[in-house]
Amino acid sequence: MQYLLLIYDPEKEWAAMPEAERNQMFDDYMTFTNDIKASGHHKGGDALQPTHTATTVRVRDGKTSVTDGPFAETREQLGGFYLIEAKDLDEATKIAARIPSAKFGSIEVRPIMTFT
Amino acid sequence: MQSAAAIEAVFRSERARVLATTIRVSHGDFDLAEEAVQEAFAAAIARWPTEGTPDEPRGWLVSVARNKAIDAIRRRVKLREIVADEPAGDAAAATELVAVPDDRLRLIYTCCHPALATEAQIALTLRTLGGLTTEEIARAFLTSAVTMAQRLVRAKTKIKAAGIPYEVPEASQLPERTGAVMAVVYLIFNEGYAATAGDAWIRRDLCREAIRLGRLVAELTGDPEARGLLALMLLHDSRRDARTDDRGDLVLLEDQDRARWDHAQIAEALALVPIALRGGAGPYSVQAAIAALHASAPRSADTDWRQIARLFDELARRQPSPIVALNRAVAIAMWQGPEAGLGLIDQLAGELGDYHLWHAARADLLRRLGRRREAAAAYRAALDHVGSSPERRFLESRLAEVEAQPPAV
Numbered sequence: 434m435q436y437l438l439l440i441y442d443p444e445k446e447w448a449a450m451p452e453a454e455r456n457q458m459f460d461d462y463m464t465f466t467n468d469i470k471a472s473g474h475h476k477g478g479d480a481l482q483p484t485h486t487a488t489t490v491r492v493r494d495g496k497t498s499v500t501d502g503p504f505a506e507t508r509e510q511l512g513g514f515y516l517i518e519a520k521d522l523d524e525a526t527k528i529a530a531r532i533p534s535a536k537f538g539s540i541e542v543r544p545i546m547t548f549t
Numbered sequence: 550m551q552s553a554a555a556i557e558a559v560f561r562s563e564r565a566r567v568l569a570t571t572i573r574v575s576h577g578d579f580d581l582a583e584e585a586v587q588e589a590f591a592a593a594i595a596r597w598p599t600e601g602t603p604d605e606p607r608g609w610l611v612s613v614a615r616n617k618a619i620d621a622i623r624r625r626v627k628l629r630e631i632v633a634d635e636p637a638g639d640a641a642a643a644t645e646l647v648a649v650p651d652d653r654l655r656l657i658y659t660c661c662h663p664a665l666a667t668e669a670q671i672a673l674t675l676r677t678l679g680g681l682t683t684e685e686i687a688r689a690f691l692t693s694a695v696t697m698a699q700r701l702v703r704a705k706t707k708i709k710a711a712g713i714p715y716e717v718p719e720a721s722q723l724p725e726r727t728g729a730v731m732a733v734v735y736l737i738f739n740e741g742y743a744a745t746a747g748d749a750w751i752r753r754d755l756c757r758e759a760i761r762l763g764r765l766v767a768e769l770t771g772d773p774e775a776r777g778l779l780a781l782m783l784l785h786d787s788r789r790d791a792r793t794d795d796r797g798d799l800v801l802l803e804d805q806d807r808a809r810w811d812h813a814q815i816a817e818a819l820a821l822v823p824i825a826l827r828g829g830a831g832p833y834s835v836q837a838a839i840a841a842l843h844a845s846a847p848r849s850a851d852t853d854w855r856q857i858a859r860l861f862d863e864l865a866r867r868q869p870s871p872i873v874a875l876n877r878a879v880a881i882a883m884w885q886g887p888e889a890g891l892g893l894i895d896q897l898a899g900e901l902g903d904y905h906l907w908h909a910a911r912a913d914l915l916r917r918l919g920r921r922r923e924a925a926a927a928y929r930a931a932l933d934h935v936g937s938s939p940e941r942r943f944l945e946s947r948l949a950e951v952e953a954q955p956p957a958v
Contacts, residue, residue, distance in 0.1 A: 434712045436712075519712075520712075520714075521712040521713070521714035521716075522662075522664055522711045522712045522713050522714065523713075523714055523716075523718070523722075525712070526664075542711075544710055544711050544712060
């Protein structure tokens, strides 16, 4: 089964991190990504630029509105994602728990829709 | 053994096991398995009265349900190699299926998976492992049958869509997952025990169901804490015929007619407590030990409050909470006198100021100390916070008592 792991963490904490700690986080991410590639679970994934670079698009009654910022203000913000292949939810959650941001953020585990 | 009642009895005792195995052979599809089991039961009702009940009713039901499940899978998806691998069922294959490690373990752990909301865990456990219908569960939890049916549908959808595996958790996860199962069982028990509203008959049924599930969990997992939980529930439940009087009013533990306690159940529980304590003495086991001390006192005055207070020390270490602290204070009051307990209770004012039992405990100790005016104030505060009628009536009668005599202070 395929799952999307959505990484939500507080951008404020990233910003407040001392440089050494931030570099350690990047290393941990690289290690994690390589590990799940090696194990065959990795199907995709990327880090996202922070929410101040976001733009939200809505079309209502044929009118397109383009506004600055993420779709909503939230305590934790979407910072990245992984698309993984896992045999079941337990395997997916074990992988999600290894994501470095899980220690201070939240990882949402969402099964990919299959159309039969 | 061909009467309808006898066949019903077989179904009741075998349903959970047959369902659990059929879910496994249906590769975790609850709905498909439930339909197959229904059809197998219908076939039994049609055939057993004339053909006679089979020697191995469970094997027969499992075999038939399994075949119906496979047929259903084939009808839904024509090209699936897993189905092609399954040989046609027969009695021998059915015996082999039945001899496999108990599928009810898979079922319990799946129903109580943390990815399901707690109320969904409770509903699914009662529906699949318990014998309760959707309507009975709805009545027990004071919701409509429609709401409960939707809850069950959503839970089964989540299992399928999110890929919750139909498996016993791996060893590293077992302690936590077993804890979750026990929490659900105890929630079910408490729903029945609290008996604050609704059908008294259903409430009694819930306690019995929880005890039955507790027995299953203890037996299948071998977890000592599961034995502790079972003992705890048996002990609470053993007092069911003494807890209320003819008018439905509350009878305190100290005033209960101990002859009306279920002593067979107490004996069973008392045998379990030492095993549970030796196996690690978790919170349920310690609570069971406390309940056991109450249950083994021939009269209220014989209660070993010192030992109970010590056990509350242990419980507070494992499960620190204001409620535990309150109960510990009451035990200390019973052991060392009301003054000792009152001081400890007053320390909890910040955390428990909205809890009617905190006020009631204070009131009781003040009453024992003869401080009637303060006791009356505390009973009034308790009444401000109380919910259920039996408790309300009790507090009102105590208030009337302390106000009846001229206050000493």
